[in-house]
Amino acid sequence: MIEWYFEYEIHKNRPGLLGDVASLIGMLGINIVTINGVDNSRRGLLLRCDNQEQITRLESILNTMDNITVTKYRQPKLRDRLAVRHGRYIQRDADDKKTFRFVRDELGLLVDFMAELMKKEGHKVIGIRGMPRVGKTESIVASSVCANKRWIFVSSTLIKQTVRSQLIQDEYNENNIFILDGIVSTKRANERHWQLVREIMSLPATKVIEHPDIFVGQSEYTMDDIDYIIELRNSDDEEIKYDLVDDIELDKKNNFSMFDF
Secondary structure (H helix, E strand, O other): OEEEEEEEEEOOOOOOHHHHHHHHHHHOOOEEEEEEEOOOOEEEEEEEEOOHHHHHHHHHHHOOOOOEEEEEEEOOOHHHHHHHHHOOOOEEOOOOOOEEEEEHHHHHHHHHHHHHHHHOOOOEEEEEEOOOOOOHHHHHHHHHHHOOOOEEEOEEOOOOOEEOOOOOHHHOOOOOEEEEEHHHHHHOOOHHHHHHHHHHHHOOOEEEEEOHHHHHHOOOOOHHHOOEEEEEEOOOOOOOOHHHHHHHHHHHHOOOOOEOO
16 A cells, blocks of 8 residues: 655635535545645645555646646655644744754644654654743653653653663663753763763664754754754744743752752
């Protein structure tokens, strides 16, 4: 079976339009897996069929319909699957294709997106930017749960300040999600912690780094070492200011006592 993603723009949403499209797909022997409205005046369909010819014939017929225009026709990408599932596309930076943007109202979409990234095997590093108390760490943990992965805080301030200098044996597992806070690691950690960070960064496992700009700015790593950048804001127009983040986070950390494992 072959999966395809189709998306069309609606010029005139007349009664029965969706029924006509669905009937056509059924007559061609194509199965509709998922269908949903995507953004404004668009509809996305995740399809499954036996061969390429069925899809080619579908595209040819849809292109003759006056009320719609086919806008996407391809094997489904992760963004396509999530768009059909949630009814909206993930915003992507026009200049930096590895940067994805979310607002707090889209936490469900963000968690789903990160969970899908975590399910992929192999070495990957995810950086997440955002102001304090926007939901960064909570989203990472929720994504780990959705991906059925165990999460391990290497540095964090979720409950109290965590700065680890070693792992126990069963934590060296490629299926684990390793979470680091860039501010804690660069501002509060010692060399033993950084030896552990280097070990973890070399593991073929998923690493998630909060405040990645601060992390790479004060370490031997660069932004090229990060595969995905996620920006989380309270609103679309919020500016992520790292000088302010740094001051707030460090003030918050001073209210807790550091402990090492």
